[in-house]
Amino acid sequence: MSSSxxxxxxxxxxxxRGSGSLRAQIETALAAEGQPLRWAxxxxxxxxxxxxxxxxxxxxxxxxxLA
Numbered sequence: 001m002s003s004s005x006x007x008x009x010x011x012x013x014x015x016x017r018g019s020g021s022l023r024a025q026i027e028t029a030l031a032a033e034g035q036p037l038r039w040a041x042x043x044x045x046x047x048x049x050x051x052x053x054x055x056x057x058x059x060x061x062x063x064x065x066l067a
Contacts, residue, residue, distance in 0.1 A: 009034060009067045016047060017057040026061055034065030 011033045018025050030036040043060035 006066050008037070009065050011061075011063045011065050013059075013061040013063070015059045015061055017059055026059075030061070030063050030065060033063070034067035037064045037066060039063035 011030065013029055013033075015026065015029055026039060026041075027036060030039060040062055041059055042062045045058045045060075047056045047058055
């Protein structure tokens with residue numbers, strides 16, 4: 001095994017719902033944390049200002065990434 005072994009890392013993100021593909025938005029946000037292995041939307045809350053956020057929702061994403 002190499003000295004630069006990969007590790008699993010839990011990640012929780014809070015993400016405002018943007019326009020366009022929801023899957024692409026989540027996967028792009030997770031890619032900044034590492035290579036996503038699994039993810040799930042675990043909560044959806046109304047945005048504080050529905051007029052400002054497209055879709056008016058704040059998502060909680062829980063994931064496991066390879067780092």
